Amino acid sequence: xxxxxxxxxxxxxxxxxxxxxxxxxxxxxxxxxxxxxxxxxxxxxxxxxxxxxxxxxxxxxxxxxxxxxxxxxxxxxxxxxxxxxxxxxxxxxxxxxxxxxxxxxxxxxxxxxxxxxxxxxxxxxxxxxxxxxxxxxxxxxxxxxxxxxxxxxxxxxxxxxxxxxxxxxxxxxxxxxxxxxxxxxxxxxxxxxxxxxxxxxx
Numbered sequence: 221x222x223x224x225x226x227x228x229x230x231x232x233x234x235x236x237x238x239x240x241x242x243x244x245x246x247x248x249x250x251x252x253x254x255x256x257x258x259x260x261x262x263x264x265x266x267x268x269x270x271x272x273x274x275x276x277x278x279x280x281x282x283x284x285x286x287x288x289x290x291x292x293x294x295x296x297x298x299x300x301x302x303x304x305x306x307x308x309x310x311x312x313x314x315x316x317x318x319x320x321x322x323x324x325x326x327x328x329x330x331x332x333x334x335x336x337x338x339x340x341x342x343x344x345x346x347x348x349x350x351x352x353x354x355x356x357x358x359x360x361x362x363x364x365x366x367x368x369x370x371x372x373x374x375x376x377x378x379x380x381x382x383x384x385x386x387x388x389x390x391x392x393x394x395x396x397x398x399x400x401x402x403x404x405x406x407x408x409x410x411x412x413x414x415x416x417x418x419x420x421x422x
Contacts, residue, residue, distance in 0.1 A: 288343025
């Protein structure tokens, strides 16, 4: 019995190590808020295509402010010059693990992707989000984007890498002329089972 438990633990650890080795870590990005659109970018290697699994862009995303209140739809994401919109090319919801945002100051649930881009919250990037938000609070500042339709895979005849571009449309005058950089931290590409990912689409 004890031997079976040890073997089971060893298998679990091995799986976790394999998954960790598959993940691709990407440097942090911080885009200053100015009185005109700003942007930042980072490159990462071609990804291996895995049958039955999809690559997901995982990151903590926030407008960096020690005490955060509020949110807006002013972030745009482009991967390999293709805009990451609310749905993938196959029509699936791109952002995983989040329903439309419900808050005491919103008359109706607010979509995470709208005009002109992705909804991002103000805050420190860790701990509790704005107290007025009523759902998905456990997700904090974490985002999980399905990028299976825009990523460049190994074996590509044209592409040598992947390039992620982050656009910030927030204007400095909208935040009392205090620079609150659009920040992406702990960026990582992880692989999820496709069926598991589909269950996370809300």
